[in-house]
Amino acid sequence: SANEGPAGRQPTATYDSAFLKACRREPVPHTPVWFMRQAGRSLPEYRKVREGIPMLESCTRPELVTEITLQPVRRHDVDAAIYYSDIVVPLKAIGVDLDIKPGVGPVVEKPIRTRADLAQLRDLTPEDVSYVTEAIGLLTAELGATPLIGFAGAPFTLASYLVEGGPSRTYENAKAMMFGDPELWADLLDRLAEITAAFLKVQIEAGASAVQLFDSWAGALAPADYRRSVLPASTKVFDAVAGYGVPRIHFGVGTGELLKLTSETGADVIGVDWRVPLDEAVRRIGPGKALQGNLDPTVLFAGPEAVEAKTREVLEAAAGLEGHVFNLGHGVMPTTDPDALTRLVEYVHTRTGR
Ligand code: CP3
Numbered sequence: 001s002a003n004e005g006p007a008g009r010q011p012t013a014t015y016d017s018a019f020l021k022a023c024r025r026e027p028v029p030h031t032p033v034w035f036m037r038q039a040g041r042s043l044p045e046y047r048k049v050r051e052g053i054p055m056l057e058s059c060t061r062p063e064l065v066t067e068i069t070l071q072p073v074r075r076h077d078v079d080a081a082i083y084y085s086d087i088v089v090p091l092k093a094i095g096v097d098l099d100i101k102p103g104v105g106p107v108v109e110k111p112i113r114t115r116a117d118l119a120q121l122r123d124l125t126p127e128d129v130s131y132v133t134e135a136i137g138l139l140t141a142e143l144g145a146t147p148l149i150g151f152a153g154a155p156f157t158l159a160s161y162l163v164e165g166g167p168s169r170t171y172e173n174a175k176a177m178m179f180g181d182p183e184l185w186a187d188l189l190d191r192l193a194e195i196t197a198a199f200l201k202v203q204i205e206a207g208a209s210a211v212q213l214f215d216s217w218a219g220a221l222a223p224a225d226y227r228r229s230v231l232p233a234s235t236k237v238f239d240a241v242a243g244y245g246v247p248r249i250h251f252g253v254g255t256g257e258l259l260k261l262t263s264e265t266g267a268d269v270i271g272v273d274w275r276v277p278l279d280e281a282v283r284r285i286g287p288g289k290a291l292q293g294n295l296d297p298t299v300l301f302a303g304p305e306a307v308e309a310k311t312r313e314v315l316e317a318a319a320g321l322e323g324h325v326f327n328l329g330h331g332v333m334p335t336t337d338p339d340a341l342t343r344l345v346e347y348v349h350t351r352t353g354r
Pocket residue numbers: 035036037038039040041050055082083084085086087088100101102103104105106151214216331
């Protein structure tokens with residue numbers, strides 16, 4: 001039975017996979033690879049099954065979620081699957097009036113600007129997202145030894161959409177609340193931490209083998225502001241799921257100046273974008289963490305030789321790390337040639353011992 005011992009509720013073969021070993025900083029047979037946004041528009045088979053189905057609706061259909069999550073695993077031979085969903089799914093599930101507009105991103109009908117607006121954010125229960133539990137049950141049955149990564153948006157990144165009302169380059173409304181009404185801001189982030197923690201627990205209890213917290217836009221903040229106004233909420237999320245023993249990954253874009261602080265959230269694995277080489281990242285972070293990254297996603301547009309040369313640079317910078325999960329420095333861009341991704345997985349695997 002898989003219910004006793006360190007593997008917990010997952011099969012031993014999953015627990016012993018290269019991806020989970022690297023997250024735990026144990027020796028690996030080869031460097032594991034997966035890609036943020038590996039499921040999605042870069043794949044023709046994704047565009048086909050999504051035809052005519054709005055993004056958020058697609059996230060509520062367990063069979064469709066299962067198929068889309070499996071597509072990149074079948075095609076690229078990646079070492080982990082990432083659950084197909086979106087960071088705004090738990091917010092939609094508790095009744096926040098929002099949608100994902102194609103080519104734009106999440107758009108919120110009534111942005112959160114005042115204390116009264118916090119009433120939009122009630123607690124999330126497993127029943128609100130029963131389709132997630134169902135889809136993860138289907139997925140783990142299909143995945144065999146391949147681990148499934150669950151994920152959620154971090155409180156700051158979720159707040160950036162909720163306060164701005166949509167995507168932003170400056171986050172002026174969110175930052176105005178953070179600087180101008182720190183008590184309201186702290187309460188907003190604390191609410192979001194509870195919702196996010198509840199959403200991650202649902203995924204882990206359903207069978208996810210690791211979780212990633214996407215604080216994609218945290219790089220917009222100065223270190224002192226991150227420490228004071230964001231770190232407590234992200235730490236609360238990681239603390240809430242620490243007891244499950246599954247690896248917890250933190251990722252943000254442009255967080256080079258925040259790497260030490262983001263590692264203080266308690267995450268086990270730190271995702272690094274392409275702006276900081278991994279050997280420099282580990283100097284900033286210190287010992288005790290695995291690192292994930294960090295090929296520039298635009299390199300995939302440059303042809304096989306350039307991809308191999310830039311990949312060797314990443315692997316060389318990672319050579320002294322205790323644990324390395326190969327990934328891009330941010331998500332796969334929708335116009336990426338999927339064959340370039342398949343070749344990249346194969347190249348990392350053969351270069352590192354498979
Ligand atoms: O393969 C995977 O990584 C899993 C799927 C996934 C999606 N969203 C599906 C999606 C993940 C991990 C996310 C997370 C997410 N969503 C983040 C954090 C990751 C990051 O990139 O930093 C953010 C900031 C969002 C918000 C969001 N949702 C944006 C900015 C967009 C793009 C809008 C567009 O059309 O360009 C979305 C929509 C979205 N989420 C798509 C997918 C596959 C595209 C919509 C579609 O296919 O119609």
